[in-house]
Amino acid sequence: MSFMLELEDLKKHFALTGGLLRRKVGAVKAVDGISLTVTKGETFGLVGESGCGKTTLAKTTLRLLNPNSGSIFFDVPDEVRERIRTLQKEKEGGFELRRLRGQWDLAVFKGRKLRDMRRKMQMVYQDPTRSLNPRMLVKDVLLEPLAVQNIARGSSGLKRVSEMLQRVGLNDRHLYRYPHEFSGGQRQRIAIARALITTPKLVFLDEPTSSVDVSVRAQLLRLFQELRKDFDLTYVYISHDLSVVECIADRVAVMYLGKIVELARTAELYERPLHPYSIALFSAIPVPDPTLKRKRVILTGEVPSPVNPPSGCRFHPRCDSAMQVCQTQEPQLLDVGNGHMVACHLFNK
Amino acid sequence: MAESSLLRIRDLDLRFYTYEGVVEALDKVKLHIKDGETIGVVGETGCGKSVTGLSELNIIPPPGKIEAGKILLRKNEQWVNLLRQRDAYLRTIRGKEISMIFQDAKSALNPVYTVRQQIAEAILHHRREELCSKLLEDSKNATEGLKQSSLQEGDKAKLRKSVLSKREERLLKMMMEDPEGLIQRTASRIPFLNRFKHRFDNEVKKEVVRMLKDMRIPDPDRVAEMYPHELSGGMAQRVVIAMALSCNPKLLIADEPTTNLDVTVQLQILTLIRDLKKEYGTTIQYITHDMGIVAEMCDRVAVMYAGNVVELAEVMEIFKNPLHPYTKALLECIPRPGTEFKSIEGFVPSLISPPKGCRFNDRCPYAMEKCLREKPEFVSPRKDHQVLCHLYAGESE
Numbered sequence: 001m002s003f004m005l006e007l008e009d010l011k012k013h014f015a016l017t018g019g020l021l022r023r024k025v026g027a028v029k030a031v032d033g034i035s036l037t038v039t040k041g042e043t044f045g046l047v048g049e050s051g052c053g054k055t056t057l058a059k060t061t062l063r064l065l066n067p068n069s070g071s072i073f074f075d076v077p078d079e080v081r082e083r084i085r086t087l088q089k090e091k092e093g094g095f096e097l098r099r100l101r102g103q104w105d106l107a108v109f110k111g112r113k114l115r116d117m118r119r120k121m122q123m124v125y126q127d128p129t130r131s132l133n134p135r136m137l138v139k140d141v142l143l144e145p146l147a148v149q150n151i152a153r154g155s156s157g158l159k160r161v162s163e164m165l166q167r168v169g170l171n172d173r174h175l176y177r178y179p180h181e182f183s184g185g186q187r188q189r190i191a192i193a194r195a196l197i198t199t200p201k202l203v204f205l206d207e208p209t210s211s212v213d214v215s216v217r218a219q220l221l222r223l224f225q226e227l228r229k230d231f232d233l234t235y236v237y238i239s240h241d242l243s244v245v246e247c248i249a250d251r252v253a254v255m256y257l258g259k260i261v262e263l264a265r266t267a268e269l270y271e272r273p274l275h276p277y278s279i280a281l282f283s284a285i286p287v288p289d290p291t292l293k294r295k296r297v298i299l300t301g302e303v304p305s306p307v308n309p310p311s312g313c314r315f316h317p318r319c320d321s322a323m324q325v326c327q328t329q330e331p332q333l334l335d336v337g338n339g340h341m342v343a344c345h346l347f348n349k
Numbered sequence: 350m351a352e353s354s355l356l357r358i359r360d361l362d363l364r365f366y367t368y369e370g371v372v373e374a375l376d377k378v379k380l381h382i383k384d385g386e387t388i389g390v391v392g393e394t395g396c397g398k399s400v401t402g403l404s405e406l407n408i409i410p411p412p413g414k415i416e417a418g419k420i421l422l423r424k425n426e427q428w429v430n431l432l433r434q435r436d437a438y439l440r441t442i443r444g445k446e447i448s449m450i451f452q453d454a455k456s457a458l459n460p461v462y463t464v465r466q467q468i469a470e471a472i473l474h475h476r477r478e479e480l481c482s483k484l485l486e487d488s489k490n491a492t493e494g495l496k497q498s499s500l501q502e503g504d505k506a507k508l509r510k511s512v513l514s515k516r517e518e519r520l521l522k523m524m525m526e527d528p529e530g531l532i533q534r535t536a537s538r539i540p541f542l543n544r545f546k547h548r549f550d551n552e553v554k555k556e557v558v559r560m561l562k563d564m565r566i567p568d569p570d571r572v573a574e575m576y577p578h579e580l581s582g583g584m585a586q587r588v589v590i591a592m593a594l595s596c597n598p599k600l601l602i603a604d605e606p607t608t609n610l611d612v613t614v615q616l617q618i619l620t621l622i623r624d625l626k627k628e629y630g631t632t633i634q635y636i637t638h639d640m641g642i643v644a645e646m647c648d649r650v651a652v653m654y655a656g657n658v659v660e661l662a663e664v665m666e667i668f669k670n671p672l673h674p675y676t677k678a679l680l681e682c683i684p685r686p687g688t689e690f691k692s693i694e695g696f697v698p699s700l701i702s703p704p705k706g707c708r709f710n711d712r713c714p715y716a717m718e719k720c721l722r723e724k725p726e727f728v729s730p731r732k733d734h735q736v737l738c739h740l741y742a743g744e745s746e
Binding site for chain 1: 393394582614615617620637642644664679682689690696
């Protein structure tokens, strides 16, 4: 199995400070122990409600935020990964483990090494109106990553820029314009071009279609699929629009309060969600078919605060089938067959 | 058809006079809303679905101006053209007959007032008399009750509390007629005399809490004293719905009430709106761009494109048998697993200089020469199914 990205028990807590001396009084546990693997060439969907930590997970993986603990292995040769795993099992990995991690673990990278890594992982942000600098021409927006990464400058850079623009459905006429002169769909295309211009291997798409209309959304989704084939990309597609994820993703992970509660192949997950939260989430999708009558699961209450998550299973205060054990013990993400992973005591036998 | 409709929009033209030019935001919009139904208005950004809602309340912000057309509301079995009324009259309509839920609940609420104060505003405006007379009634009943000797001491004390003195009664009656009168205002500030005002405020507060409870808000007493920033998105939306329904309007215009919410919260709100519709018997005009919500909520659908209503039919008809090319294309845009993503070629035209003839002509796969020259007329090729397209010209049922 050749994986592109492997996260191991990744944690990102935002400290809450208070008092005169700005002491730490608590932490927002935005990403709280996430392990997952993304295989080469697949589109990995990440769904969950707002505030569950999807975007923080993406930013932490890209090292735009520094993780509190955990490892990020990006495009590591299998034998190295195997060696690290055995060393970790031994606990006393010592020097060799530290050396290997310094060499391969993105979570501890610094300086030049980190910058080189960033070239291979890029992100398209949610709202292109805010992610594009309003005072930069499109040309400059696209030239900047090339200059920073020392890929190309001047006329050769400009050539690459115009090629890239054409690839995303714009042209040279758009080079000397400012972002505000474009429509929402076009702006998102510029953002995509900016992400792809450094020829990355892995692209995080953070709700790229949430700010555009349905007809434009389909155009963008088609563009994503074409680009994936042409550039041999791996996507991590973050969204709360579940119907889009169903169409574009190969595997999907459901997040709730900083944890992954379920992970499976798309068709399997949408047909047969196991975790009570996933069941409620998928039943809430409005289906454009007036003849269809479904049983809906309506969740009561609201998502608890990630500062003070419930003990045990984080979903238990809202769960219909909560048991005694759910209040005390945190369920592990376990395989229940066919690579369908679920973190719930109901399936933990 | 005419008898059962609640609101009719006829040939409504709306223009925005901007520096770039005149934006023809609505062009001969025709729509009728039947009593008790949920009508969905769908379309892409900028197609005019929200301004249609705003026109119905006659609150188009400048530089917008309604140029022509009629908006007829049925009130006491008579048709009133809302565009020809004075502001004072419109104020009796807004909130009472027609009210609106705005898109972004958080920004629709005023950050410096508590939830209670904001919901009370509409109640104070429209239902003051009702609440005053209720207080007077209570006081009368209490006086009657006290005369009966069979009561226990505890009950008597309770009743005595709700008896108003003659002076208070008079002040309350004065307030019922004019809340801003000099005597009433002064009296409400004088200790020992202002009890009538406190009683009235309490009555309003009770009403607010009852509204919040109807919105299935847990712990409504506490929420009533909160400020908007303390509320979550779903909660804020419930408060806005409570505001809109507080005076029991006949028509509720819901302008994308769930756009910024998560699917699970969206489901909560949609279920709430559906339940409330049953309880209050409100007619709902649901503005959205999500075909999924339309399928679940609506009885009839109006599809809008570039300032025109292009198709109007029952929800089953729209999904099973769409006639207008735009509706067909819009339905094909819905992503379905296993199929290719389809989109509509081209762009939404600029409404400053919209295409001549049919506004969809440059993106329409069936465009004929006629479409470039002539504006299409509404035809109804099938029963209760109207469409604005040359393809069906002469094909009336």
